Amino acid sequence: MNMGWLASARGPLRGRVRVPGDKSISHRAIMLAAIAEGTSRITGFLEGEDTLATARVFAQLGVRIEAPAPSERVVHGVGLDGLRAPAAVLDCGNAGTGMRLLAGLLAGQAFDSVLVGDESLSRRPMGRVAEPLALMGARIEGCDGGLPPLRITGGVRLRGIDYASPVASAQVKSAVLLAGLYAEGETTVTEPRPTRDYTERMLQAFGARVAFSPGGASVIGRPRLRATDVRVPADFSSAAFFLVAASIVPGSDLTIEAVGMNPRRTGLLEALRLMGADIETGPLREEGGEPVADLRVRAAPLHGIDVPLALVPDMIDEFPALFALAACASGRTTVRGAEELRVKESDRIASMAAALRALGIDVEERPDGAIIEGGTPRGGEVESHGDHRIAMASAVLAQRTQGVVEISDVANVATSFPGFVELATAAGFRLDAASPPG
Numbered sequence: 233m234n235m236g237w238l239a240s241a242r243g244p245l246r247g248r249v250r251v252p253g254d255k256s257i258s259h260r261a262i263m264l265a266a267i268a269e270g271t272s273r274i275t276g277f278l279e280g281e282d283t284l285a286t287a288r289v290f291a292q293l294g295v296r297i298e299a300p301a302p303s304e305r306v307v308h309g310v311g312l313d314g315l316r317a318p319a320a321v322l323d324c325g326n327a328g329t330g331m332r333l334l335a336g337l338l339a340g341q342a343f344d345s346v347l348v349g350d351e352s353l354s355r356r357p358m359g360r361v362a363e364p365l366a367l368m369g370a371r372i373e374g375c376d377g378g379l380p381p382l383r384i385t386g387g388v389r390l391r392g393i394d395y396a397s398p399v400a401s402a403q404v405k406s407a408v409l410l411a412g413l414y415a416e417g418e419t420t421v422t423e424p425r426p427t428r429d430y431t432e433r434m435l436q437a438f439g440a441r442v443a444f445s446p447g448g449a450s451v452i453g454r455p456r457l458r459a460t461d462v463r464v465p466a467d468f469s470s471a472a473f474f475l476v477a478a479s480i481v482p483g484s485d486l487t488i489e490a491v492g493m494n495p496r497r498t499g500l501l502e503a504l505r506l507m508g509a510d511i512e513t514g515p516l517r518e519e520g521g522e523p524v525a526d527l528r529v530r531a532a533p534l535h536g537i538d539v540p541l542a543l544v545p546d547m548i549d550e551f552p553a554l555f556a557l558a559a560c561a562s563g564r565t566t567v568r569g570a571e572e573l574r575v576k577e578s579d580r581i582a583s584m585a586a587a588l589r590a591l592g593i594d595v596e597e598r599p600d601g602a603i604i605e606g607g608t609p610r611g612g613e614v615e616s617h618g619d620h621r622i623a624m625a626s627a628v629l630a631q632r633t634q635g636v637v638e639i640s641d642v643a644n645v646a647t648s649f650p651g652f653v654e655l656a657t658a659a660g661f662r663l664d665a666a667s668p669p670g
């Protein structure tokens with residue numbers, strides 16, 4: 233069913249909100265807990281469709297995972313060599329992270345496996361992980377030049393490699409490191425720009441021998457992983473929608489509680505501040521090895537900027553939200569060096585350019601970004617292309633439009649942000665389910 237929303241401005245956003253757990257960390261927590269020895273407890277786990285798909289995959293691989301309470305998982309790890317051959321294909325749903333990391337982890341197993349995904353995931357490039365994994369000796373076959381499904385042949389010997397990745401991608405780095413757990417010797421990945429480092433941090437917490445610094449990581453093969461409890465912080469990428477909404481809706485004063493503040497994720501904060509946003513970061517504290525802070529956002533006059541290239545990887549998931557803010561800022565915002573946006577859950581440059589144009593904003597698309605002329609957005613119809621972040625960014629922008637914004641195809645918001653409508657409404661959004669046509 234093509235679920236939709238009707239969204240429009242209501243008034244200032246106020247109060248305090250707490251967004252769900254981090255998607256990247258939730259995926260990795262299930263994966264590492266599954267191949268560790270002993271029982272790990274995960275708290276703050278994201279109950280999103282992407283991470284639920286990853287948990288289901290490990291259940292198919294013979295791992296017992298209990299859910300004693302919402303956002304809690306108890307994972308009975310089977311050890312590095314304890315996974316069992318699945319009886320059916322492994323469905324990663326909409327999750328690029330799930331599929332790419334699993335490709336690395338499954339490449340070193342004794343059994344064969346097949347990874348499949350939904351329509352959007354089936355269009356996303358997997359050659360970027362299949363190629364380095366092949367250099368390690370893995371046998372992975374995709375379709376049509378590297379698209380899912382991925383057929384992984386088990387029982388091969390993997391060897392450590394020193395891989396200079398051509399793309400700044402935490403998913404590529406992580407796939408190679410996870411395969412490196414099963415490889416002989418040391419596996420090293422260097423990346424053209426530093427990306428999120430959750431895999432290497434968590435591997436260390438589970439007892440693997442890893443070394444890392446911004447831009448690279450190494451792991452020694454065949455470690456003994458020991459069960460560890462993981463506390464997942466709130467997802468900065470989910471908080472981002474509220475940061476932008478409260479910045480653009482006049483009179484807003486909103487606090488987002490206990491947000492994960494890993495510096496490889498918070499590029500948007502810097503970009504927003506450069507644009508004039510008023511965001512106060514409360515004292516940084518540590519939760520489960522990650523920095524977290526409360527963020528207080530008040531509406532402020534905003535202006536366009538050239539988004540600094542160096543910020544791009546640290547805000548790669550936040551461009552839909554940034555486009556929404558740029559649409560209401562005075563003057564021009566330029567985004568460059570963000571060609572990776574074209575291979576996300578949708579082509580996010582094209583999807584957001586179309587959304588902004590539908591609401592009366594001028595956008596010039598570039599192969600690696602866009603030029604957005606800020607203005608006064610009006611109501612209209614927006615297509616989210618089944619992309620959760622396009623749907624949420626459009627709902628945010630609607631809080632500052634004159635007129636109603638009709639947003640189609642929003643069901644995938646549940647992949648990363650279950651409860652978004654309820655939380656946004658409580659903060660002051662006007663956001664209602666639209667009846668599907670017919």
Ligand code: S3P
Nearest residue numbers: 256329400401402403404548549
């Ligand atoms: C992720 C890495 C990023 C990001 C994605 C999650 C991860 O992708 O866009 O939402 O958990 O490693 P790339 O590493 O491919 O840029």
